[in-house]
Amino acid sequence: MPDIRVHQFAGKIDGPNPFWLASGPVSNKGEQIMRAFDAGWGGAVWKTIGDPATNTSPRYSSVDWNGHRMMGLSSIERISDRPIEENLRELAEVKRYYPYHPIIASLMAESVRESWHEIAQRAEDAGADGLELNFSGSQAGSLSQDPERTEMITAWVKEKARIPVLVKLSPNATNIRVVAAAARRGGADGLSAINTVNSIPRIDLDTLVPEPNVGGAGTYGGFAGPAVKPIALNIVQQIMSDPASALPLSGIGGISTWRDAVEFMLLGCTTVQVCTAAMHYGYRVVEDMAEGLENWMRTKGFATLEDLRGLSLQRVTGWEGLNRDYKVVAHINEQKCIGCGLCQISCWDGANQCIHSDRVSGPVNGRIELHDGPPTVEFRSRTSIATTPVTRQERAAAASNHGPYPTPLAKIPRVDETECTGCNLCALVCPVDECITMVPVGQNARPEHRGQSSLASEIAAEPQRS
Amino acid sequence: MSTTSIPDDLLLRERFTEIRPPLSPQAAVIEANRCLNCFDAPCTAACPTHIDVPGFIKRISTGNLRGSALRILDANILGSSCAKACPVEVLCEGACVMHRYNTEPIQIGRLQRYAMDSFQATGEELLTAPRGSRNVQVACIGGGPASLACAAELCRHGAHAIIIERNELPGGLNTYGVAEYKLRTSDSLREAEMIRRMGVEFRTGAAIETAEALEELESEFDFLFLGVGLGAMQRMNIPGEDQKGVLNALEFIASYKTGRLKELSGTVVVVGAGNTAIDAANAARRLGAETVYLLYRRGEREMTAFDFEYEHAKHEGVQFLWRRQPYRIRTSERGRLLLDTVQVNEVDRLLQPVDGSEQVIECDYVIPAIGQSPFAQLVQELRRIELRNGVIVVDPETGQTDNPRYFAGGDCANGGKEVVDAVADGKRAARAILKIAEAAYA
Ligand SMILES: Cc1cc2nc3c(=O)[nH]c(=O)nc-3n(C[C@H](O)[C@H](O)[C@H](O)COP(=O)(O)OP(=O)(O)OC[C@H]3O[C@@H](n4cnc5c(N)ncnc54)[C@H](O)[C@@H]3O)c2cc1C
Ligand SMILES: Cc1cc2nc3c(=O)[nH]c(=O)nc-3n(C[C@H](O)[C@H](O)[C@H](O)COP(=O)(O)O)c2cc1C
Ligand code: SF4
Ligand code: SF4
Ligand code: SF4
Numbered sequence: 071m072p073d074i075r076v077h078q079f080a081g082k083i084d085g086p087n088p089f090w091l092a093s094g095p096v097s098n099k100g101e102q103i104m105r106a107f108d109a110g111w112g113g114a115v116w117k118t119i120g121d122p123a124t125n126t127s128p129r130y131s132s133v134d135w136n137g138h139r140m141m142g143l144s145s146i147e148r149i150s151d152r153p154i155e156e157n158l159r160e161l162a163e164v165k166r167y168y169p170y171h172p173i174i175a176s177l178m179a180e181s182v183r184e185s186w187h188e189i190a191q192r193a194e195d196a197g198a199d200g201l202e203l204n205f206s207g208s209q210a211g212s213l214s215q216d217p218e219r220t221e222m223i224t225a226w227v228k229e230k231a232r233i234p235v236l237v238k239l240s241p242n243a244t245n246i247r248v249v250a251a252a253a254r255r256g257g258a259d260g261l262s263a264i265n266t267v268n269s270i271p272r273i274d275l276d277t278l279v280p281e282p283n284v285g286g287a288g289t290y291g292g293f294a295g296p297a298v299k300p301i302a303l304n305i306v307q308q309i310m311s312d313p314a315s316a317l318p319l320s321g322i323g324g325i326s327t328w329r330d331a332v333e334f335m336l337l338g339c340t341t342v343q344v345c346t347a348a349m350h351y352g353y354r355v356v357e358d359m360a361e362g363l364e365n366w367m368r369t370k371g372f373a374t375l376e377d378l379r380g381l382s383l384q385r386v387t388g389w390e391g392l393n394r395d396y397k398v399v400a401h402i403n404e405q406k407c408i409g410c411g412l413c414q415i416s417c418w419d420g421a422n423q424c425i426h427s428d429r430v431s432g433p434v435n436g437r438i439e440l441h442d443g444p445p446t447v448e449f450r451s452r453t454s455i456a457t458t459p460v461t462r463q464e465r466a467a468a469a470s471n472h473g474p475y476p477t478p479l480a481k482i483p484r485v486d487e488t489e490c491t492g493c494n495l496c497a498l499v500c501p502v503d504e505c506i507t508m509v510p511v512g513q514n515a516r517p518e519h520r521g522q523s524s525l526a527s528e529i530a531a532e533p534q535r536s
Numbered sequence: 537m538s539t540t541s542i543p544d545d546l547l548l549r550e551r552f553t554e555i556r557p558p559l560s561p562q563a564a565v566i567e568a569n570r571c572l573n574c575f576d577a578p579c580t581a582a583c584p585t586h587i588d589v590p591g592f593i594k595r596i597s598t599g600n601l602r603g604s605a606l607r608i609l610d611a612n613i614l615g616s617s618c619a620k621a622c623p624v625e626v627l628c629e630g631a632c633v634m635h636r637y638n639t640e641p642i643q644i645g646r647l648q649r650y651a652m653d654s655f656q657a658t659g660e661e662l663l664t665a666p667r668g669s670r671n672v673q674v675a676c677i678g679g680g681p682a683s684l685a686c687a688a689e690l691c692r693h694g695a696h697a698i699i700i701e702r703n704e705l706p707g708g709l710n711t712y713g714v715a716e717y718k719l720r721t722s723d724s725l726r727e728a729e730m731i732r733r734m735g736v737e738f739r740t741g742a743a744i745e746t747a748e749a750l751e752e753l754e755s756e757f758d759f760l761f762l763g764v765g766l767g768a769m770q771r772m773n774i775p776g777e778d779q780k781g782v783l784n785a786l787e788f789i790a791s792y793k794t795g796r797l798k799e800l801s802g803t804v805v806v807v808g809a810g811n812t813a814i815d816a817a818n819a820a821r822r823l824g825a826e827t828v829y830l831l832y833r834r835g836e837r838e839m840t841a842f843d844f845e846y847e848h849a850k851h852e853g854v855q856f857l858w859r860r861q862p863y864r865i866r867t868s869e870r871g872r873l874l875l876d877t878v879q880v881n882e883v884d885r886l887l888q889p890v891d892g893s894e895q896v897i898e899c900d901y902v903i904p905a906i907g908q909s910p911f912a913q914l915v916q917e918l919r920r921i922e923l924r925n926g927v928i929v930v931d932p933e934t935g936q937t938d939n940p941r942y943f944a945g946g947d948c949a950n951g952g953k954e955v956v957d958a959v960a961d962g963k964r965a966a967r968a969i970l971k972i973a974e975a976a977y978a
Contacts, residue, residue: 136597137569408636411575427576444575451581455932458584458954459626462840468626476636481578501572501637 072367073374074360076112076172079340080234080260080318083199085172087112088363088375089331089356092322092343093176093202093238096353098150100160104167109353110360113172115262115320115343116150118204119157119193120178123148131271131281133297142297143346144271146282146289149178149204154189158196165197172199174236177227181219186226200233203258206240206265214240214265217252224256234259236320239305241267241298246305250315260318262343263309264302266292295346299324303337307386310338326355328362335375336382398492398508400425400485404474406505409481413496413506418444424489425496430480435488487511545795551822552716555848556620556646564650568597571642574633579644582631584960585612589628593647605655608648609662613688613963614681616656616727617710618956619648620719625844627956656726662692664734669694672973674966675757676700677744677914680708681955682946683763684728685962687736693970697736698757702743708765708946710955712790715815717822721793747917754941759969761935762928762944763962764915766908766952772807776865777904781873785816785905792819802900803827805875806854807862809839813905814846817854820903828854829897833861833880833887860895861887865902873899908952915948927951935965943969 076085090113091097091106098117106114125148133142150157161173175193179185190201203224206214213219220237227235237253239246241264250261269291273280280288302323309315321334326347334342347355372378402413417425423438427447434440442450459465473479485496497506559567571593579589588607595604608615624630624645632641672695676683679701687697705711710724732738744750753760769784771777785806791797800823806816809832820828830849832839835858839846850856857877864876879893910926921937921944922929928937928944935943945961947953 137566408633409574409578410572410633411577412572415575447576451576452586454581454586456582456584456586456960457950458623458957460840460953462838465626477633 072364072372074363074367076341076375079172079320080200080236082234082259083113083172083174084170085112085341086170087360088335088339088341089359090114090172090174090320090341090343091348092345093118093174093204094345094349095147096345096348098152100164103164103173106348106353106356107164107168107171110356111171111353112360113174113199113341115174115176115202116157116161116198118149118176118178119154120149120189120204122153123151125151126282126284128282128284131291133271133293133295140295140346140350142269142271142293143295143349144269144281144291144293145266146284146291149176154192158192161193161198162196174198174200174202176202176204176238178204181213181223183226186223187230190227190230194231194233198233200236200259201227201231202236202238202262203227204238204265206238206242215243215249217248220249221252221256224253224258228257236260236262238262238265238322239309240265241301241305241323246308247312247315250309250317251312254315254317258317260320261309261315262320262322263305264298264323266294267298267301269293294324295350296324296326299330299333303333306334306337306339307383310380311383311386326350328359328366331359331363332366332378333382335379337386338380338383340375340379395512396510397512398494398510399487399490400492400494400496401507401509402483402485403505403507404482405476406502407475407477407482408502408505409477410501411481411483412499412501414447414483415444416495416499421493421495422489422491424486424491425483426486427480427483429482429484433484433486435486437489547798548716548792548795549720552720552819554620555717556649558653559643559646559650564647565597565599567643568593568647570634571597572633578631578633579628579642583612583628584954584956585618585963586960587611587615587628587648589644592651593642593644596647596651601651601654602658602660604651608651609655611963612956612959613685613731614710614727614955614959615648616652617681617714617719617724618959619645619652620723621710621714621955623842623844623954626842656730662730662734664692665694667691667694667735668696670970670973671977672696672759672969673757674698674759674761674969675753676761676763676962677753678708678763678765678946678948679703679706679728679738679740680763680765680946680958681710682765682948682958682962683708683761684731684736685959686761686763686943686945686966687962688731688734689963689966690969691731691735693966695966695970695973699736699738700742700744700753701738701740704741706738706740708763708958712793713786713812714955715789715819716793717818743914745913745917747919750914750917758941758973760942761962761965761969762914762918762937762942762948763946763958765947767911767913767915768909769904770907770909772862772904772906774863774865776867779865779867779873781900782865782902782904785812785903786908788816788903789819792823797823799823800825800901802872803829803898804901804903805829805831805862805897805899806903806905807831808905808907809834809841809856810905810907811841811845812907814841814849814854816903816905818849818852820901821852821854825901827899829857829899830854831857831860831862831875831877831897833859834882835859861889862902868898873902875899875902908947910951918942925951933964934968935961936968 074087093115097114103114129147131144132140135141175198179189237258243249270280319339320341321339322343325344331342414425426441459468494508500506573590577590592604592607628644629641634641674697676687676699679699690697706728707724804820804825806813817828817830860877861880862877866874875897879890880887921939928949930949935945943965945965946958
């Protein structure tokens with residue numbers, strides 16, 4: 071059984087698994103956090119504690135996509151609206167019941183040395199296992215982008231704290247490495263990234279007011295949820311690939327499944343934090359996260375989290391570092407194709423005009439002038455005469471007129487490999503798994519196939535590309 | 537007022553609850569989002585009127601319902617009745633790529649209805665080119681789907697079109713024939729009314745049956761479009777066929793749809809196994825008949841009705857008697873009907889009665905539904921136009937007959953297909969007429 075426990079993160083933090091609740095409404099109260107631990111969460115970052123904020127109602131807005139709710143969640147929520155004493159009293163209580171689950175106190179204070187000293191001390195006295203300095207929420211304003219003040223405040227807190235200090239970074243900084251390096255210079259033991267992305271998620275077309283609409287006006291929000299994952303992964307990679315900024319890292323941003331979590335770990339994260347997914351579906355989302363991670367580690371042959379941590383970092387290079395002689399072309403699996411034509415239209419309108427419906431008329435390779443473009447193809451269908459097959463014979467004829475594949479031959483597009491640039495747009499739009507594959511060609515052709523359990527050893531054996 | 541609707545009959549509504557009920561707004565969006573938005577979509581190709589299916593579905597998912605409806609109407613002016621009456625299983629939905637994606641096809645018919653219902657609810661009228669902006673006059677004979685589509689298409693482009701219909705109400709079989717649980721008579725009339733408001737002139741209660749009447753129209757109009765449908769139901773030609781209790785299937789359907797026949801009880805035997813037979817049998821059940829038999833001279837695998845219609849009839853409680861043929865109808869002492877039947881076997885495509893297999897079915901009604909005769913009265917007057925097996929011969933691309941001033945479409949030219957085929961025929965003929973007219977005036 072793979073071991074998914076966390077050891078000595080940021081120097082001192084242990085825990086049963088790497089899945090933490092991120093600071094937010096999911097970690098607002100002691101009662102919630104205890105239920106979360108019972109559900110399987112391996113730690114929690116308390117909702118940011120500081121001088122109690124006031125909140126608006128409503129305060130959230132969702133970006134829905136194709137009928138799916140909350141692809142992204144934008145929030146104008148501020149830090150905890152409850153008194154510092156109440157939060158810390160509950161923190162102490164949870165620690166009494168759950169001594170082995172790390173609780174990180176997320177803190178925010180005025181940019182005054184004494185204020186930070188005081189709140190850090192109080193959180194540590196309450197039993198927090200670490201501190202997370204929130205310079206980065208929408209409420210933190212310019213601080214999130216200011217390396218000098220980041221370094222200064224981190225150093226103040228380090229003067230006091232004996233427990234690990236994490237600095238939570240904002241994706242809104244122009245150069246994340248500069249801010250991360252500043253936190254490192256200030257003595258941070260670790261980093262958390264990312265906080266929410268500045269956003270105006272949507273404008274209501276009836277009221278013309280941005281959402282959430284608070285009595286007739288909206289304001290800038292912090293964007294989170296699945297939509298921000300690519301931004302977060304990029305920032306994680308930026309931080310971890312620079313020796314001046316790399317620190318033990320808790321990855322955050324759009325994590326909804328164990329797959330997302332593994333990606334953050336492959337780029338160097340030791341723990342991961344989740345807010346939106348738990349807001350959407352509740353604490354139970356952690357069950358599949360933990361199981362999925364374990365099962366994946368088992369099939370891939372990883373024994374501990376450290377074995378897989380950062381393995382993909384060596385696979386990221388600048389564009390110049392890529393092998394420009396490597397070439398792939400698209401290949402359509404005729405058995406799997408359902409005939410939706412999406413590869414064809416996307417190739418014609420968004421790529422290189424080299425997917426054609428010419429299997430019946432006879433394949434023709436070559437430049438665009440030789441082929442019927444989308445308007446001609448559609449015109450032909452729309453001026454054809456189609457009738458209802460009312461008799462049994464007509465129905466039987468329609469059913470048998472298929473060719474060798476499940477989809478009628480005329481409806482299975484064909485890739486002209488002589489013109490295909492291998493951009494892979496078609497493979498992305500094809501709705502059928504593994505129907506379009508990108509096949510290496512030329513002298514660089516090599517088998518893409520990876521054995522099921524040899525991934526770990528293969529990655530280890532692969533020489534790092536310079 | 538030629539297209540007034542008849543009042544909705546609540547009892548009829550209750551008995552004939554819709555088999556394809558409307559989608560709720562959210563269900564429609566969820567279903568619309570399932571559509572892959574195929575390029576050169578097979579559903580569009582399979583639709584005889586080539587409605588841009590992914591186009592109208594996409595517009596539903598974004599909330600552009602007006603655009604969605606106009607997209608539909610652009611290709612199919614009877615988009616509303618087609619959404620309800622089309623055998624989608626063998627048309628658009630049958631062609632949907634989702635079948636090969638191991639999932640249910642997109643519910644195109646119901647989405648189409650959703651868009652059309654919301655458009656009708658706005659009461660918006662369709663835009664047409666100024667009347668008379670095309671200098672061409674067309675008389676459409678028959679007021680069914682083929683003529684409605686032809687006249688509407690002409691009118692949209694500014695030509696002048698009139699519809700001459702024998703019945704009191706327009707709509708043809710959409711009004712008098714299609715099963716009420718699919719398409720309500722009132723819905724058909726609402727559609728005709730929309731077309732009337734576009735500027736099409738309706739002359740109802742007026743049959744064109746003589747050569748003189750045709751000649752008169754020829755002198756008044758540039759072109760004639762024949763959308764007269766098929767003729768009356770075929771007779772069984774057996775003794776006793778003319779007595780009370782033996783109902784002509786089309787008349788039976790028309791009378792329940794228009795509220796003249798409200799109830800049926802006892803045992804009903806429908807003869808035949810096409811879609812009309814199924815409709816009549818289902819209607820008999822819904823009108824209250826306790827036992828409904830469908831009697832067919834061939835077997836289950838030879839029946840011409842669509843598979844889903846057969847399944848539907850079984851679901852309605854219709855019982856099937858295969859390989860049985862009626863040869864006489866008598867009356868019992870208690871006044872019921874006695875249908876003499878015999879088992880038949882098919883030998884070399886000929887049906888042979890099996891000795892000793894005679895059976896008498898005691899029943900209250902017999903409804904022969906063995907097909908419509910191809911010969912409409914008018915067609916017999918068309919001496920100058922080529923017919924084949926009673927069907928008007930046309931150029932499939934244009935609907936033009938061998939008399940260049942005569943066009944034809946719908947059941948009278950395709951031998952009897954579906955509403956959507958009639959619409960496609962009418963539209964094609966209208967476009968061909970416009971093209972000829974344009975060339976003539978250019
Ligand atoms: C019982 C039944 C159920 C059906 N169910 C469905 C269904 O569920 N879905 C589907 O898609 N299709 C269905 N159909 C088929 C569909 O109704 C027809 O294909 C369609 O109506 C054909 O349209 P049309 O305009 O060609 O003819 P019709 O609808 O038959 O219209 C022809 C019109 O012309 C009029 N006419 C005829 N001769 C003259 C004349 N000399 N002068 C003036 N007027 C004249 C007639 O009165 C009639 O109103 C069904 C058909 C039947 C019989
Ligand atoms: C409603 C809401 C409130 C939040 N409040 C805080 C906070 O008080 N302090 C803080 O450091 N981060 C706060 N965050 C940021 C989250 O901790 C986390 O960094 C961010 O949501 C990205 O993770 P996710 O995609 O899993 O939600 C908040 C996020 C949300 C959505
Ligand atoms: S996108 Fe995929 S399924 Fe669709 S036509 Fe292309 S290869 Fe076939
Ligand atoms: S008109 Fe009928 S066949 Fe055409 S798309 Fe609509 S429901 Fe399908
Ligand atoms: S075939 Fe199906 S999925 Fe494709 S556009 Fe048509 S309805 Fe949508």
